[in-house]
Amino acid sequence: MVRFEDVATNYGTGPDILHAVSLHLSPGSFHFVSGPSGSGKSSLLRLMYLANRPSNGRMTLFGRDVEGLTRDERAMLRRRIGVVFQDFRLLKHLSVAENVALPLRIAGRREDKIREHVTELLAWVGLADHFDDLPATLSGGQQQRVAIARAVIGQPSLLLADEPTGNVDDRIAVRLLYLFEELNKLGTTVVIATHNQALVSRFSHAVLALGEGTVRVEPPPDSKARDAAEGSMA
Amino acid sequence: MRRRPADVPLAKDVSDRFLPWLVAFMVYFVALAVISATTMHKLVERWDKGLSGQLTVEVPPPGPGVSETERRGRIDRVVQILNRTIGVEEVALYGAEEIAELLEPWLGAGLAEQDLPLPEMIAVTIDTEAPPDLAVLAEQLDEAVPGTLLNDHKRWLGKFLDLARTIQIFAGAIVLLVGSIAVMAVVFVTRTGLSVHREVIEILHLIGAHDPYIARQFQRHALALGLRGGAIGSVFALATILAIGQVLGPVESALPPVLSLSAAEWGLLVLLPIVTAAVAMVTARLTVLGTLTRMP
Ligand SMILES: Nc1ncnc2c1ncn2[C@@H]1O[C@H](COP(=O)(O)OP(=O)(O)OP(=O)(O)O)[C@@H](O)[C@H]1O
Ligand SMILES: [Mg+2]
Numbered sequence: 449m450v451r452f453e454d455v456a457t458n459y460g461t462g463p464d465i466l467h468a469v470s471l472h473l474s475p476g477s478f479h480f481v482s483g484p485s486g487s488g489k490s491s492l493l494r495l496m497y498l499a500n501r502p503s504n505g506r507m508t509l510f511g512r513d514v515e516g517l518t519r520d521e522r523a524m525l526r527r528r529i530g531v532v533f534q535d536f537r538l539l540k541h542l543s544v545a546e547n548v549a550l551p552l553r554i555a556g557r558r559e560d561k562i563r564e565h566v567t568e569l570l571a572w573v574g575l576a577d578h579f580d581d582l583p584a585t586l587s588g589g590q591q592q593r594v595a596i597a598r599a600v601i602g603q604p605s606l607l608l609a610d611e612p613t614g615n616v617d618d619r620i621a622v623r624l625l626y627l628f629e630e631l632n633k634l635g636t637t638v639v640i641a642t643h644n645q646a647l648v649s650r651f652s653h654a655v656l657a658l659g660e661g662t663v664r665v666e667p668p669p670d671s672k673a674r675d676a677a678e679g680s681m682a
Numbered sequence: 683m684r685r686r687p688a689d690v691p692l693a694k695d696v697s698d699r700f701l702p703w704l705v706a707f708m709v710y711f712v713a714l715a716v717i718s719a720t721t722m723h724k725l726v727e728r729w730d731k732g733l734s735g736q737l738t739v740e741v742p743p744p745g746p747g748v749s750e751t752e753r754r755g756r757i758d759r760v761v762q763i764l765n766r767t768i769g770v771e772e773v774a775l776y777g778a779e780e781i782a783e784l785l786e787p788w789l790g791a792g793l794a795e796q797d798l799p800l801p802e803m804i805a806v807t808i809d810t811e812a813p814p815d816l817a818v819l820a821e822q823l824d825e826a827v828p829g830t831l832l833n834d835h836k837r838w839l840g841k842f843l844d845l846a847r848t849i850q851i852f853a854g855a856i857v858l859l860v861g862s863i864a865v866m867a868v869v870f871v872t873r874t875g876l877s878v879h880r881e882v883i884e885i886l887h888l889i890g891a892h893d894p895y896i897a898r899q900f901q902r903h904a905l906a907l908g909l910r911g912g913a914i915g916s917v918f919a920l921a922t923i924l925a926i927g928q929v930l931g932p933v934e935s936a937l938p939p940v941l942s943l944s945a946a947e948w949g950l951l952v953l954l955p956i957v958t959a960a961v962a963m964v965t966a967r968l969t970v971l972g973t974l975t976r977m978p
Contacts, residue, residue, distance in 0.1 A: 499888060519975065520892050527890035537885045541691040550689065554891045598889070 449475045449606060449637045450496055452663075455505035457495055464503065465491045469663045471656060473639065475605070478632045480648045481641035483658030489641040490534055492656070492663065493608045496639065497531045498522050510605070527555055530604035532612045534641075536595040538583040544594050545570065545579045551602040569597040572627070588615035596624065600631060607631060609640045613647065625651055689886060690879045690899040697871040698907065704867055705911025705962070706918065708860045709954050713919035717947055719853035722846040726839075737806040737816075739764065742829040743799035757802055759826040764806055767822075769814035772807040861961070868962045872900055872969040897970040904966035905959050912955020920951055 450473040456464045466488045473479060481489045494500040495507060498514060507514050509525055517525070530551075538547045545566050552562045570576050573593040575586075583591050592615045599607060607628065613621035625640075625647065632638045639656075642648065648655060655666040692698065741760055744753050757775070764773045781803050808814060820832040876883065883896055923943065943951075 497888060499884075523887070523890050523892035526888060529890075531888060537881075537888075539689065539691075539882055539885065541687055541694075542689070546686065550886070551889050553689075554886065554889060554895055602890075 449473050449477070449510065450639075451508045452495075452502075453506040455495065455502045455507050457491055457500055458503050459500075464661065466495075466658075466663070467504070467661055469505070471663055471665050473637055475637055476632070476635055478629070478638045478653040479640070479656055480651075480653055481639060481656045481658065482643065482645065482648050485643060487658040488661065489643075489658055490610050492658065493531075493610050493639065493641055496606070496608055497529050498526060527551070527602060528605045530599035530602060530607045530636075532592075532595045532599045532607075532609035534610035534614070536583075536591050538591060538594055538598075540583060543580045543582060544575060544586070547583065547594055548597045548601055550598060555602060565601055566597075569601050573597045589617075589620065592616060593624075596627075600636075604636060606637045607639070609638070611642055612640060613642060613644060618646075621647060622650070688899050688902065690875070690882050690896070690903075692875055692879070692899065692903040695871075695875060695878060697875065698903075701867065701871055701907045702911035702914065705864060705908055705958055706914035708864050709912045709915025709958055710919045710922075712857050712860050713916060713951055713954055714922060715853035715856040716950060717919070717923060717943075719846075719850040720944075720947065722849050726842055726846045735807055735810045737808060738833040739804040739806055739823060740831040740833060741802040741804070741827055742831075743801055746799075756827045757804075760804065760823055760830060763819075763822050763826055764804070767814045767819055769809050769812050770806055771809050772805075774805045776803040776805060864958065865961065865965050868904055868965040869969050872904070872966045873973060875900060875903075876970065876973055893971055893974045896974065897967045900966040900970045901963045904962040908959030908962035909955055912958045916951045916955050 450471070452469045452471045455469040456467040457469075458464045469492070481492060483489055491500070495502060496509070498509070498517075501514070510528065512521075512525065514522075514525075539550070542550075548569055549562050549566050552565060557565075567576070567579075570579060573596055575590060575593055575597070578586060578590065578594075583594060586594065592612060596609070596612055599609065609628065612628075613624055616624065621644070628638050628640065629651070649669070652669045654668050657664045657666055687693075739760060741757055744756060761773055761775070764770050778800070781800055816832060816834055823830040823832055886896060
């Protein structure tokens with residue numbers, strides 16, 4: 449699904465933010481991306497949703513080398529990726545429903561299907577009453593849920609969420625993570641960046657731990673325990 | 683859901699306010715330029731037709747001290763030649779009053795009373811089907827009375843045709859100039875829009891929009907602006923033409939009724955905004971696609 453081989457990234461002519469990143473996310477996997485603020489979580493996700501190009505190394509997405517993709521091919525790949533941006537990136541002039549509808553509209557889906565899906569998803573994230581509201585009239589947590597609804601409406605194969613629980617209380621955060629797990633069970637590969645360590649340890653998923661400008665891949669805790677147990681038995 | 687706004691909120695841009703007026707201005711000028719050129723053409727054609735059967739012969743005034751009998755003799759010689767010539771249908775002498783009237787604009791009123799030596803003018807109607815050889819006729823007249831001129835109006839009509847042609851070329855140049863200014867304005871406005879809405883466009887790209895989708899937003903906007911501005915321009919052009927018609931109304935009995943619009947001119951007024959809007963739309967599309975392709 450996603451494969452990095454010795455990937456480095458920077459912004460413009462700046463220094464490398466990340467270097468020597470090698471990882472593989474298999475289809476249907478669930479990963480957290482953890483690390484302190486400024487460690488490059490967002491930068492790692494930006495590579496995955498093709499907003500930045502690797503300055504070094506090789507990166508493949510859905511089995512395609514991202515280097516040398518045409519603009520149209522990039523657009524087509526992006527339609528298979530749902531992104532929850534750290535700053536939401538809702539379109540201010542569009543209603544909640546229109547924001548959520550965008551991916552389907554871009555994919556050229558039928559208007560009645562779009563309406564049906566949007567209604568369904570807004571109910572799913574608990575915003576059925578805010579259909580026609582402008583994003584600016586919503587709280588941070590509500591906007592975040594609009595962003596989540598927009599990210600998942602196109603039933604993406606890969607979901608990249610950057611601090612999707614940053615603006616909600618723990619109870620809603622846990623509920624949202626259950627939603628992501630549901631999607632994951634339906635086959636979506638999920639990557640969630642968060643600096644909420646409590647949340648990471650509450651769910652047992654693999655972790656891409658960022659530090660010192662690179663990524664350490666930690667397997668899920670239970671498999672770690674299992675590995676450890678297997679190790680002691682041997 | 684409410685009426686769906688565009689994904690890229692171009693309608694709130696400044697361009698939305700100034701571009702339609704720019705387009706209106708341009709359509710107005712193109713419409714007037716083209717219509718004045720065609721009107722000019724019509725005028726010339728009409729005069730050409732009306733005048734081609736008419737010649738004027740101008741016999742110069744005799745020198746001082748020439749007797750009345752001799753003066754008459756000179757004119758008789760000319761009239762005789764004219765009457766003899768095959769193809770000449772009618773020969774009529776202008777009276778002194780008429781000549782004075784004809785020359786009044788140049789020489790002032792009260793000519794008839796003064797003792798100025800005036801040329802004699804003879805109006806000649808020729809058979810346009812079988813006209814005489816005018817060059818030969820002119821030579822004969824000059825031989826009979828030296829200095830006699832045969833004026834077939836072609837000379838100044840030719841000047842007039844030149845003027846009409848110049849106006850047409852001018853109108854064509856205006857169309858080209860205005861067209862390219864319009865295209866440049868749309869390119870500029872579209873580029874500005876792309877840069878003002880960079881963020882929205884980036885978001886659309888990130889959720890999978892390909893360039894034609896983005897271009898469509900700008901196209902629609904340019905089409906709407908073009909139609910709006912073009913319609914305003916056409917309406918103003920029509921109003922101007924009608925107003926000129928009103929002002930010239932009293933004179934119009936003398937002039938041919940050229941200021942009534944032909945079907946082609948009505949067509950122009952309707953078609954011009956549509957063509958302009960279509961050009962604006964295509965320009966916006968190509969600008970967006972071209973600019974985006976150059977982006978990383
Ligand atoms: N657009 C940018 N231009 C230049 N440098 C940037 C840009 N965005 C991020 N950086 C730099 O890259 C580094 C990593 O930033 P990044 O946003 O990836 O961290 P993060 O782990 O997501 O942080 P946070 O938890 O605060 O969201 C930081 O040092 C930051 O200064
Ligand atoms: Mg971040």
